Amino acid sequence: MSMELMVKAMKTxxxxxxxxxxxxxxxxxxNDQGECWPSYQHIADQCEIGRSTVKLHIRELEKAGFLRREFRRKGELNQSNVFHLSLDGGAASDLGGGAGDNPPGAGDNPGGGAAAAPRTSHPYEPVNEPKPMVTPDLLVGFEQFWKLYPKKKGRKDAAKAWAKLKPNDELHQTLITALGSHCISEDWTKDDGRYIPNAATWLNGERWHDVLKPAGVSSSSAFHGLPNHTQEMYPEVKSGANF
Structure with a gap:
């Protein structure tokens, strides 16, 4: 840790x-040379924000000239970036400041007198944290889920529900396993799948916890009642394997 950089960062x-x-x-x-190489996930964990949010703000800091990223690889593998901090220029020059950065009548010295009340917003950018729509980072595994889900209605709502859920590897596997069981249940196989809920409803309602009654016929017969694309996605069910 560089105390000098910490002080500059606090003032920037x-x-x-x-x-x-x-x-x-x-x-x-x-370090004292302004170099560090934490992973995006480490920064996200320490700051208690999302990984995609960290990447967004690092890009903005880089655009403003506060840092430079050095991308590293070891063979075919990506390694964490090296960040080179540059905090000597001051916020005014890096952000294209000048008189336009301050509201009319405000003093140039941010620490001078009672008139220099702390500001909570800036004319060039709102303070509120941007809330991006569904991003690729949040949709890891969604394409697989959507491909397996037998009812292809409301993809946009399903994608939002998936992004809100943010399933880790363990939950992702639980969802796929439960989906396979539900696809051969009595509720989902009768009346040509009439009672299969939309994917968004299934995700928002945490329906993977539902215990559904297996179809009254063999797993193979029930499976053949599903759409062809679902049969192709679940060869284990076709062979009579249990989930």
Missing amino acids: KVGNPLRKLVLIKLADNA
């Missing part, structure tokens, strides 16, 4: 509270 104005937190975390990891 970046226009967003979470972006400031990310910058301080980088300074906390940096």
Whole structure:
């Protein structure tokens, strides 16, 4: 940790509270030369924010000139980036500041007198943390889930439900396993799948916890009542294997 960089990071104005937190975390990891190489996930865990949010703010810090990323690889594997911090220029020059950065009549010295009340927003950017729509990072595994789900209605709502759920590897496997069991249940196989809920309903309602009664016929027969694409996705069911 470089105390000098930590002090500079605390004094640097970046226009967003979470972006400031990310910058301080980088300074906390940096050596005296301003170099550090924490992973995105480590920064996210320490700052208690999402990994995609960390990446967004690092890109903005890089655009503003507060850091430079050095991408590293070892053979075919990606390694964590090396971040080179540069906090000597000050916020005014890096953010294209000047008189336009301050509201009319505000003093140039942010620490001077009672008139220099702390500001909670900036004209060039709102303080509120951006809330991106569904991003690729949040949809890891969704394509597989959607391909396996027998009722192809409401894909957009299903994608939002998946992003909200943010399943880890363990939960992802639980969802796929439960989906296989539900596909051969009595509720889902009768009346040509009339009672299969939309995927968003299934996810939002945590329906994978439902214990459904197996179909009254053999698993193989029940399975043949499902659409062809579902049969192709679950060869274990076709062969009579249990989930």
